[in-house]
Amino acid sequence: MEVKIGVQHAPREIVLESGQTADEVEAIVADALSGKSQLLSLVDEHGRKILVPADRLAYIELGEPAPRKVGFGAL
Numbered sequence: 001m002e003v004k005i006g007v008q009h010a011p012r013e014i015v016l017e018s019g020q021t022a023d024e025v026e027a028i029v030a031d032a033l034s035g036k037s038q039l040l041s042l043v044d045e046h047g048r049k050i051l052v053p054a055d056r057l058a059y060i061e062l063g064e065p066a067p068r069k070v071g072f073g074a075l
Helices: 022-033
Strands: 002-007 014-017 039-043 048-053 057-062
Touching: 002 039, 002 048, 014 048, 022 039, 022 057
Parallel strands: none
Antiparallel strands: 002 014, 002 057, 039 048
């Protein structure tokens, strides 16, 4: 699923494809915003970890699950 993260005082948003479900991402974001965690920590589909300070979050946009890619394009 596509996740877009807006960060305060940053000109661009962070965009990542996550293998987590929308409910899992929503629970992680809720924990960060409630103060249970000082960092928003998500893992993308390539195993990279994205960390954002919870007090700098502007918005989170959860997109549709990524469709399966078919064809001969670059990987």
